[in-house]
Amino acid sequence: MHPDIVIDPRTPWEAMDLGVLMAQRHRRLLMVSWAAISLPVFILLSLLFRDSPSIALLLFWWLKPAFERLSLDILSQALFAEPPSLGQALRRWPSTLKPQLLASLTWRRFSLSRSFSLPVTQLEKLSGQARLRRLAILRKRNLGAARWLTTLGANLEAVFWLGSMALLYLLLPQQFVADWNWQQLLEMAESNWLWLEHLTNLFYALILVFWGPIYVACGFSLYLNRRTTLEAWDIELVLRSLRQRLSALAVVLVCVFLSLSPAPETRAAPAIDSPQMPHLQQQALDSQTAHQAINAILDKPPFRNSETVTRWRLGHEPSPGERSGALGTWFDSLDGHIVVLIARTLEVLLWVTLIGLLALLAWHYRRWFETFVSRRSESRTIVGPAPEQLFGLPVSVQSLPDDIAGSAERLWQDHPREALGLLYRALLSRLLNDYRLPIRQADTENQVLAQVVGLGQPALSDFSARLTHHWQTLAYGHRLPPAQAQQDLCNGWRQLFDKGARQ
């Protein structure tokens, strides 16, 4: 055991701090030994996978647990004895690899508590169920810390790695960097910049030389701390060191003790003093008063904390578990079925109320819904039933006479307005029913006309334009159409619509 490293029960974080100190104390040995085993492996991998540096890096990263074993071996020896020399340590490395290397490199490779459980495998040489039981006990408290250690370690590695690359970039001369065209560099990187990738891989290997031993030491000290707590290692170690120190003196001391020891009868006094012994009862402070004093102290804070709570309560509050008198008996007197029935009724009533409220809300905002909920679907062409009325005129087929032109001619002499209205209505009816034009209530006559023009039928457009003009002049200008307009419009109507009807 190294004299400067004191084993005490600590918090996990303090224990990891101790691990950093341990790694610092043996830094040279740890780093050189790590470099001695990891860098040849790295060079070998780089040579093997010359064309794919990423695979080389991945494999190197994968082999990390194998390198960690050497560091742990050195640390354990240094803790309990003198640290080995570099040559001794390297010679011992193959033997440390033996226990469960395959497991460490395969299914335990991704364990987040790797460095914490490594001592169990390597130093205690446990395996199978025994190892699992041991780990279960050890991990009970420190698993979180061990996982955090690995997570932070991974992050630190990344930071150091990127930092080292940034450092390299900063060390490049300014004149050299100023001419760089990043785009071009990136394009070049795809082809023959493998050496750069190998260089960054080397940075990772170097970072591991620094960080790997620290990580192992932190896990080891965490393990030690856990065992200290579980097995009172600190006391055992102190006693062990006492024995080492005093073993020479012990014989002398025993002799001195024996020679100076008083007569044997004095040592025959009763071994145990009970509180009821009379000599204890007669003292100024006898055990009874002491007992009372102890009880008095136990009644005061911090042993007993009584607090006053002030709150409102309803009448005589029944104690929990006991039903209030009248209501309780009433409930008891009720038949179970009736209670269920009432509850059901109430439930239905509540649901009806809720639905009614929602309906009321919807009704209240009905104009909102009318206007805004359907506004996305405005662009759809209306295929549904055509409106019965447009501009206040009935436009359904049933409301119109069979012979439109004939009826208009008959009406023209006495009621020109009705005659023209009939023709216009009939035109709208045809547009709605035959041509399926989406005519709305809000469309003016000219807008309807524009839609008709959009149909691309010159004859229909021409007739509609004439009819609309006469209709507007009559309706809004209060001017009667000229006499020849009658024949013109009626003939136009017959040509357009009655022709199709006859055929």
Next chain:
Amino acid sequence: MSDSPSESTVTPQAHVAEQRQRACVLAQALRQELQKVLIGQTDVIDDVLTALIAGGHVLLEGVPGLGKTLLVRALARCFGGDFARIQFTPDLMPSDVTGHAIYDRQSEQFKLRKGPLFTNLLLADEINRAPAKTQAALLEAMQERQVTLEGHALPITQPFMVLATQNPIEQEGTYPLPEAELDRFMLKLRMDYPDAEQELEMVRQVTRSTRADMLDVHAPRIVLQAKDVLALQRIASELPLDGQVLAYAVQLARATRTWPGLSLGAGPRASIALARGARARALLRGGEFVLPDDVKGCALAVLRHRVRLAPELDIEGLSVDQVLRQLLDQVPAPRT
């Protein structure tokens, strides 16, 4: 319109028709002159002429560089009456607009010095740059066509038209027009970017000339005098307006008050403006009576500054114009 109405040989009806015909020709000539100067803004020109014929005021809104000021200046050139321009700035005082009394040492009396408001055509450029009190100096002039100076009500010569411009994007350091002021504008026009072809044509015309100003490129000729404008306004106001069409105009204005999505509807002044605007549009169109289309055509410009959008729709990103278009699409056209 300088002909006297007492021509003996024609019947009154034919005379009216002839007058309308001439008014229409005059209006078309004015429109053509303006279109030569301001390329690609036909609708805005029509709306400005509508306001001129209807005797209303116009608020022009648009991003810089669309020719708002150019349009007003071109209108002033085509129009033989007086033209004045006020550039509204944050330190403009009401007396800078209306005028004030100054002491004359020689006569030892206070003399009234009339402000730029006493004119026929007033361009209030960047009207929202001036504080509310200066904007309010226009209120009386716009509605009652008079200015009260030192306790005396001084009438403004007719015709009187205010064309105000404002920029919708720069809101910093501006004073939004109060509702009362907005309501006095008959139309609020939005100028939008011209079409690609029209913009191409405009750039070609401007760059061909050494002058930077379109008014120098196409110097507009004086088409009409102040009394012609008055005659146009009179003829327009005499255009027959069917009861149904009038009812439609009123119904549109009333619909804004109960329309969901509008938190504030338009007042009766909107109905009046709709009817007047419809008459003016009918005259511009060359029609002999007012159609529902005339009402519908100017409804957007009449209503957009008189209503306020409900906050929910504002948050949803709808504009006043979109909501008003929905309204126009749902209010039934006249039943005859």
